[in-house]
Amino acid sequence: MANRPTIKDVAAAAGVSATTVDRAINGRMAVRKDTLQKIVDAAHRVGYHGKGSLMNQLAENKPRCRLGVVLVKRSQEFYQNFAKEIEAAMATQHHVRGEVVIRYAASQSPDDFATELRALGNTVDAIACVAINHQKLDEVVQELKDKGVPVVALLNDTAQGIRKYYIGLNNMKVGRSAAWLLTHTISKPGKLAVFVGGNRWHGHDLREVGFRSYIRAEAPSFTVLDTLVNLETRKVTYEATLDLLHRHPDLTGIYVAGGGMEGAIAALRESRRAGEVSLIVNELTHESRAALADGYVQMVNVTPLPELCSELVKLVTETFDEASEGVPGQRFLEPRVILPEMI
Incomplete structure (x- = not known):
């Protein structure tokens, strides 16, 4: 096939001789691990299709990294995309034998999250989870920490002070940005309503706080109604919204x-x-x-899943590759703001 990469192309990209690449592919002589890694990386870059044997040789010396992930709402499009992005991110990590094991909590109860976390803790090297805030989960995350299984909180900062890392949005900022857009695009001040999934979602609480603090300080002519809990379900939100519209004809946002x-x-x-x-x-x-296109939604805050998953996998694989505990902390990602004119 024309322009198909050759051993010489791989050698040039790796900065080694074609003879060294040939030895690595055919196993005629031992090749140092760091040199073999350079050749494998170069083969990926140039699109060399005969790299299977290289990968097999390198895999024998790679450290294993088995990442367990606990998500919710298996049927929701967002979490389906989330799972795919985590697996895709792990597939790019050629320096480890990476594997992702994804489980879904049956509900938002602390017991269901605890069950999945404990089950994974017996089989994986690290865990990432989207979970509520609850004392039971603090205990489970501490158990996992004591066993040497670090936990990374995703989207919602679970088990603060115990978990290893948090990766997600700055939820206070997300709430303030929602308040800014509503108050700057609604022509006449009126009543505003806020839905949160539940009081155990710390991230939702922060978004509500950010939203209300902006209104109090910057747009006091608007009135924020009592916060509604929708359990993150379509049915509850639908019924509550119809009730809001009936009871508050002057609802504007x-x-x-x-x-x-x-x-x-x-x-x-x-x-x-x-x-x-x-x-x-x-x-x-x-x-x-579709709602953006039809004018029923004015803004969508989007979690940058590829960036989040890349950050997660990099954190976990580098921690184990370096045989260290890593650096505890948090990483705030910038949300993508999608407006009707952008779709």
Whole structure:
């Protein structure tokens, strides 16, 4: 095939001789591990298709890294995409024998999260989880830490002071940005509603605090109604939104700080003209994209999943590759803000 990469191309990219590459591929003589890694990396870069034997040789000396992941809402598009991005990110780590084991909590109860975390703790090297905040989970994360299994909190900062790392958005900022957009695009001040998934989602609480603090300081002519808990479900959000619209005809904006946006979108489509009540939601899915196009959603805050998953896998694999505990802390990612004109 024309322009198909050759051994010489791999050698040039790796900075070694073609003879060394030939020895590595055919196993005629031993090749140092660091040199073999350079050749494998170069083979990936140039698209050399005969790298299978190289990978097999290198795999024998690679450290293993088995990452367990606990997610929720198996049927939701966002979490399906999340799982795919984690697996894709691990596949790029050629310096370890990486494997991802993904489990889904059956519900948002602390017992269900604890069950999945404990089960994974017996079989993996590290765990990443999207979980609620609860004392039971603090205990489980401490158990895992004592066993040498570090836990990385994703999206919601679970087990603060015990978990190894947090990767997600700055939720206070996310809430403030939602308040800014609503108050700058609604022509006449009125009432605003906020939905959170539940009081055990620390990230949702922070978004609500950011939202309310902005309104108090920068837009006091708006009134924020009592916060509603929707359990991140479509049905609860749908029914609560219809009730809000009935009880508050002067409602001008809704912020869904967690999941369940599909219910708010459906209720507005049934009861109001597009744009009559401004709506801000999270994550770009088929439904939120359609609502943006139709004018029922004014902004979508999107978690940069590829960046988040790359950061997670890099953290875990480098920690084990260096045989160290890594650096505890947190990483705030910048959300993508999607407006109707951007789709």
